[in-house]
Amino acid sequence: MPSKRACAAIGIDLGGTNLRGAVVENGKLVGEPVYVETPDHPEKIVDALVKLIEDLLDEAQTSGLQRDAICGVGIATAGVVNCDTGEVIGSTGNLPGWAGTKIREVVEARTGLSVHVENDANAAAYGEARVEELKNLHCIVVVTLGTGIGGGIVIDGKLLHGRGWAAGEIGHMSIALDDSRLCTCGLHNCWEAYGSGRGLLATARELLAEKNDEGQDSTLFEVGEAELTTYKVFQEAKAGDLLACAIVRRWHEHITTGIVNLTHILNPDCFVITGGLSQACDLALLKELTVEKALHNIGETVEIRASMLDTNAGLIGAAQSVIDEVGAGVPARR
Amino acid sequence: MPSKRACAAIGIDLGGTNLRGAVVENGKLVGEPVYVETPDHPEKIVDALVKLIEDLLDEAQTSGLQRDAICGVGIATAGVVNCDTGEVIGSTGNLPGWAGTKIREVVEARTGLSVHVENDANAAAYGEARVEELKNLHCIVVVTLGTGIGGGIVIDGKLLHGRGWAAGEIGHMSIALDDSRLCTCGLHNCWEAYGSGRGLLATARELLAEKNDEGQDSTLFEVGEAELTTYKVFQEAKAGDLLACAIVRRWHEHITTGIVNLTHILNPDCFVITGGLSQACDLALLKELTVEKALHNIGETVEIRASMLDTNAGLIGAAQSVIDEVGAGVPARR
Numbered sequence: 084m085p086s087k088r089a090c091a092a093i094g095i096d097l098g099g100t101n102l103r104g105a106v107v108e109n110g111k112l113v114g115e116p117v118y119v120e121t122p123d124h125p126e127k128i129v130d131a132l133v134k135l136i137e138d139l140l141d142e143a144q145t146s147g148l149q150r151d152a153i154c155g156v157g158i159a160t161a162g163v164v165n166c167d168t169g170e171v172i173g174s175t176g177n178l179p180g181w182a183g184t185k186i187r188e189v190v191e192a193r194t195g196l197s198v199h200v201e202n203d204a205n206a207a208a209y210g211e212a213r214v215e216e217l218k219n220l221h222c223i224v225v226v227t228l229g230t231g232i233g234g235g236i237v238i239d240g241k242l243l244h245g246r247g248w249a250a251g252e253i254g255h256m257s258i259a260l261d262d263s264r265l266c267t268c269g270l271h272n273c274w275e276a277y278g279s280g281r282g283l284l285a286t287a288r289e290l291l292a293e294k295n296d297e298g299q300d301s302t303l304f305e306v307g308e309a310e311l312t313t314y315k316v317f318q319e320a321k322a323g324d325l326l327a328c329a330i331v332r333r334w335h336e337h338i339t340t341g342i343v344n345l346t347h348i349l350n351p352d353c354f355v356i357t358g359g360l361s362q363a364c365d366l367a368l369l370k371e372l373t374v375e376k377a378l379h380n381i382g383e384t385v386e387i388r389a390s391m392l393d394t395n396a397g398l399i400g401a402a403q404s405v406i407d408e409v410g411a412g413v414p415a416r417r
Numbered sequence: 418m419p420s421k422r423a424c425a426a427i428g429i430d431l432g433g434t435n436l437r438g439a440v441v442e443n444g445k446l447v448g449e450p451v452y453v454e455t456p457d458h459p460e461k462i463v464d465a466l467v468k469l470i471e472d473l474l475d476e477a478q479t480s481g482l483q484r485d486a487i488c489g490v491g492i493a494t495a496g497v498v499n500c501d502t503g504e505v506i507g508s509t510g511n512l513p514g515w516a517g518t519k520i521r522e523v524v525e526a527r528t529g530l531s532v533h534v535e536n537d538a539n540a541a542a543y544g545e546a547r548v549e550e551l552k553n554l555h556c557i558v559v560v561t562l563g564t565g566i567g568g569g570i571v572i573d574g575k576l577l578h579g580r581g582w583a584a585g586e587i588g589h590m591s592i593a594l595d596d597s598r599l600c601t602c603g604l605h606n607c608w609e610a611y612g613s614g615r616g617l618l619a620t621a622r623e624l625l626a627e628k629n630d631e632g633q634d635s636t637l638f639e640v641g642e643a644e645l646t647t648y649k650v651f652q653e654a655k656a657g658d659l660l661a662c663a664i665v666r667r668w669h670e671h672i673t674t675g676i677v678n679l680t681h682i683l684n685p686d687c688f689v690i691t692g693g694l695s696q697a698c699d700l701a702l703l704k705e706l707t708v709e710k711a712l713h714n715i716g717e718t719v720e721i722r723a724s725m726l727d728t729n730a731g732l733i734g735a736a737q738s739v740i741d742e743v744g745a746g747v748p749a750r751r
Contacts, residue, residue, distance in 0.1 A: 163714075173714065221580060236682070238572060245684020246555060249715045256678040257710070260593045260611075268712060277594075344590040348570070348682060350579020376591070378602060380497075380507065381583045 090410070091152050093139050093196075094402030095132065096203060096395075097121065097160040099177025102128075104135045105395070106143045106153070107402035110214060112395060113146060125180045132158065132186075133193045154409040155197035157401030158186060159206035165248050169200040172248065199405045203397045205242050205251055208235020210400025211355045213407075214391045222351040225396075226253065227358035228338070231267065232275040236349065254279065258340045274344075277337035280313045280360050286337070287316055287330045294326055301326035317363045335365060339372040346377050346385050357390035424744070425486050427473050427530075428736030429466065430537060430729075431455065431494040433511025436462075438469045439729070440477045440487070441736035444547060446729060447480060459514045466492070466520075467527045488743040489531035491735030492520060493540035499582050503534040506582065533739045537731045539576050539585060542569020544734025545689045547741075548725045556685035559730075560587065561692035562672070565601065566609040570683065588613070592674045611671035614647045614694050620671070621650055621664045628660055635660035651697045669699060673706040680711050680719050691724035 091108040101121050106113040119135055122128050136156055143153060162182055163173025169187020187198045201209070208225035217223055218240065227233040232254030236243040243250045254275035255268055264285060266273035276282050288311070291303060302324050306315060319327035342354060356364055366387050374382040392399055425442040435455050440447040453469055456462050470490055477487060496516055497507025503521020521532045535543070542559035551557055552574065561567040566588030570577040577584045588609035589602055598619060600607035610616050622645070625637060636658050640649060653661035676688060690698055700721050708716040726733055 222577075222584075238577070243556075243572070243683065246686045247684055247715060247718045249712070250556075250682065250684035252681040252684070252712060252715070255681045255712055256590075257592060257674050258594060260674070261595070270710065270712070340591050340594070344678065345682065347586040347589045348584065348679065349577065350581055350584035350586070352580045376604065378583070378586060378589055378604070381581060381586070384581045 090154070090406060091143070091148055092154050092402040092405040093136055093143075093156045094398035094400075095135060095156065095158045096206070096397040096401070097128070097132070097158060097178075098203070099161065102131055102135055103394075103398055104139050105398055105402075106139055106148065107157075107399050107406070108148075110399065110403065112399070113148065114142065116395065116398065117142075121178070123179075125178075125184050128178070128181065129184070129186070129189055129193075132190055136190070136194050136196070153196070155199065155405035156190065156194065157206070157398075157403070157405045158190070158198060158200045159203040159397035159401040160186065160200060161203055163248050164200050164202045164205075166199065166201055166244060169198060171200075197405065197409075199401065199408065201242075201401050201404055202235075202248070202251075204233035205235040205244070206398075206400035206404070207233075207357065207392075207396035208237055208251065208355075208400065209242050209404060210392050210396040210398075211357065211390060212237035212240075213400070213403050216391070217353060217355075217388075220352040222349055223353050223355060224253070224345050224349065224351045225355045225357060226338075226342070228279065228356060228360040228364060229358040230281055231279045232341070233358070236351075253341065253345065256341060256344060258337070258344070274337075274341040278334065278341055282337060283313050283316060283330065283334045283360075284311060286333050287311060290326065290330050290333065299326060303327055303330075313360065313363070331363075332368075335368050336372060338364065339369055339376055342369065342373055342385075342387070343376045343382065346373065346381055350381060351385060353386040353388055355388050355390055357393065357396060361390060424488070424740060425477070425482055426488050426736040426739040427470055427477075427490045428732035428734075429469060429490065429492045430540070430731040430735070431462070431466070431492060431512075432537070433495065436465055436469055437728075437732055438473050439732055439736075440473055440482065441491075441733050441740070442482070444549070444733065444737065446733070447482065448476065450729065450732065451476075455512070457513075459512075459518050462512070462515065463518070463520070463523055463527075466524055470524070470528050470530070487530070489533065489739035490524065490528065491540070491732075491737070491739045492524070492532060492534045493537040493731035493735040494520065494534060495537055497582050498534050498536045498539075500533065500535055500578060503532060505534075531739065531743075533735065533742065535576075535735050535738055536569075536582070536585075538567035539569040539578070540732075540734035540738070541567075541691065541726075541730035542571055542585070542689075542734065543576050544726050544730040544732075544737060545691065545724060546571035546574075547734070547737050550725070551687060551689075551722075554686040556683055557687050557689060558587070558679050558683065558685045559689045559691060560672075560676070562613065562690060562694040562698060563692040564614050566613045566675070567692070570685075587675065587679065590675060590678060592671070592678070608671075608675040612668065612675055616671060617647050617650060617664065617668045617694075618645060620667050621645060624660065624664050624667065633660060637661055637664075647694065647697070665697075666702075669702050670706060672698065673703055673710055676703065676707055676719075676721070677710045677716065680707065680715055684715060685719060687720040687722055689722050689724055691727065691730060695724060
């Protein structure tokens with residue numbers, strides 16, 4: 084049994100490319116995160132997880148942390164996760180064969196530590212929502228803007244998991260009726276098909292075709308289909324290209340639609356915008372558009388903030404789940 | 418102070434047309450509800466509220482309930498309500514001048530009873546979510562289909578109120594991008610502008626214009642603009658008119674869009690469909706469309722149920738809030 088006084092945990096973010104691990108104490112990383120390439124087979128992934136945990140335990144001891152100060156391991160992974168059993172119950176895209184793995188059971192058996200497993204977007208949301216400035220708020224929605232749109236909802240300090248552990252699939256709310264955008268999930272009209280990086284490029288292609296017909300000038304017309312990237316669009320917008328600016332503006336409008344919907348449904352205290360494209364996002368413009376598009380007095384009060392943890396959010400959030408469970412007297416092993 | 422053992426409360430549903438009150442015990446009405454016409458001035462509404470409470474107390478005593486078995490009064494009212502202060506803080510449409518009224522303060526002072534004030538849609542949601550079959554579920558979304566769309570979200574037995582007491586404005590999530598439907602709230606594209614009674618009629622007018630151009634036959638073409646009602650459309654659909662059937666089908670698709678969005682965001686255990694138009698709603702069709710339009714494994718698990726309390730939901734839910742607060746040792750007066 085971990086000590087009740089323990090206040091550090093190992094956090095691991097398991098992605099399709101690599102495993103990133105670190106010891107987390109008081110909401111912060113102890114030392115630099117350690118990266119390991121993600122193996123291509125579920126059994127080898129488990130081996131890599133166990134090896135990474137042991138390496139981090141050794142490292143922690145070197146830096147003066149006693150083994151019993153580590154109260155457990157939090158693992159953030161792609162896929163739908165049953166947090167009660169620590170099993171991946173839904174498809175995982177970049178981790179073929181990973182669904183069905185009883186991560187908690189096997190890692191606990193091999194390390195002797197309490198393990199908590201969480202969906203990666205939810206873990207990141209939990210990490211963001213537990214930072215000092217936000218941890219006492221009633222409701223926080225974390226929106227991850229990248230190739231797709233992910234997210235997590237934290238209410239009264241707890242992640243909203245939903246009946247089938249699938250809450251927070253905010254990227255797949257429908258914001259259009261015309262079926263003109265097919266999402267990678269197979270559905271049409273998803274927020275993700277508009278507000279993500281892929282959505283931005285789809286908007287760019289639409290506007291380029293439209294404005295070409297109208298004879299508008301833009302450096303983007305010189306860019307081939309294969310070279311049209313989100314980076315290129317943002318770069319040209321920054322350089323003042325009017326069409327690129329219009330695309331970026333439209334992208335902000337699409338992001339706003341989802342934010343306004345979540346605002347009307349949850350009336351949260353705060354949105355945290357994170358993910359690879361969050362840096363390209365003008366939060367002041369999002370706020371302005373939210374006020375314009377939301378019911379009176381509701382849009383005005385919602386805060387839209389930048390991520391505090393960036394790429395470490397998943398790792399920190401997973402570790403923090405374990406720390407909070409132990410701190411609350413709830414063992415990570417339920 | 419009300420007795421801890423008290424398990425009955427007075428519930429009042431305050432609408433633009435009338436006040437409906439009853440004593441509620443064990444989640445059920447004691448006797449028939451009492452109706453009083455809603456006066457046209459805030460001060461007179463308060464007088465009517467106090468008089469109704471006193472009449473209900475007298476009636477309760479006649480039927481054998483001791484005054485100290487009544488632990489308080491729950492009032493469901495239109496408008497955004499700060500439940501901590503019991504004050505109406507947002508506009509109230511059908512109750513001009515009512516915003517700003519410190520309902521709890523004045524009614525407590527005049528009756529000596531603890532008072533809890535709740536937004537009417539939220540009170541109805543709470544009532545529905547507290548029925549025996551549902552009260553142990555994790556997340557319940559109540560959708561009120563009428564002239565508009567209202568709703569309430571109950572998570573782990575508690576109403577989700579949001580930062581500004583405005584959570585559950587589900588009717589104003591945006592489901593379209595083309596700005597072709599203006600909602601009564603002043604925004605475009607609201608779910609309510611499609612899935613409510615008004616939305617059904619807008620869809621009817623659109624389809625009638627479209628099919629008229631195509632020369633389709635329908636008894637609805639013989640109906641004048643003023644006579645085109647939701648009732649008429651449902652009646653003709655029941656009689657087999659193909660165009661009326663197409664309108665009703667499209668209406669179900671629009672309702673499904675909002676349900677699917679809420680499913681992706683909250684992954685609730687259950688939706689409860691209530692309100693004046695809920696009887697016209699084919700819940701089996703809604704479920705079928707939800708499975709079709711939601712992510713795999715998420716739509717399949719969600720239940721879509723009919724209301725158990727119908728028009729008494731608000732009254733019962735408001736009374737139940739007081740009963741639960743006292744039962745939990747939290748006095749209704751906070």
